Amino acid sequence: MPTIQTKTNIDIVINALKENYTEDWSLDQMANISGLNKYQFAHQFKEETGISPYSWLQLYRLFKSQHSLINTDESILSIALEHGFKKFLPIIVYL
Numbered sequence: 001m002p003t004i005q006t007k008t009n010i011d012i013v014i015n016a017l018k019e020n021y022t023e024d025w026s027l028d029q030m031a032n033i034s035g036l037n038k039y040q041f042a043h044q045f046k047e048e049t050g051i052s053p054y055s056w057l058q059l060y061r062l063f064k065s066q067h068s069l070i071n072t073d074e075s076i077l078s079i080a081l082e083h084g085f086k087k088f089l090p091i092i093v094y095l
Contacts, residue, residue: 010049013045021084022061025053025054027041027042027053041053
């Protein structure tokens with residue numbers, strides 16, 4: 001992932017997301033870590049990174065899953081689950 005220069009409260013959230021990217025994160029949890037309310041946090045995050053917090057998290061999950069997708073014989077479903085894509089399970093199972 002490219003390095004993005006952000007203010008300290010957004011940096012703290014980004015570091016927490018990186019350390020726990022497989023967890024289910026809510027906007028409230030992210031905002032709580034930043035010390036802002038969820039509306040201020042979402043606005044500041046997007047202003048500083050160019051994308052929403054949830055989009056950033058999804059892109060980071062994709063980035064982290066690349067190695068497994070390219071270099072293992074694991075199924076896409078198992079790799080997706082390993083890397084935090086649990087919310088899409090019904091769609092993936094249906095396909």
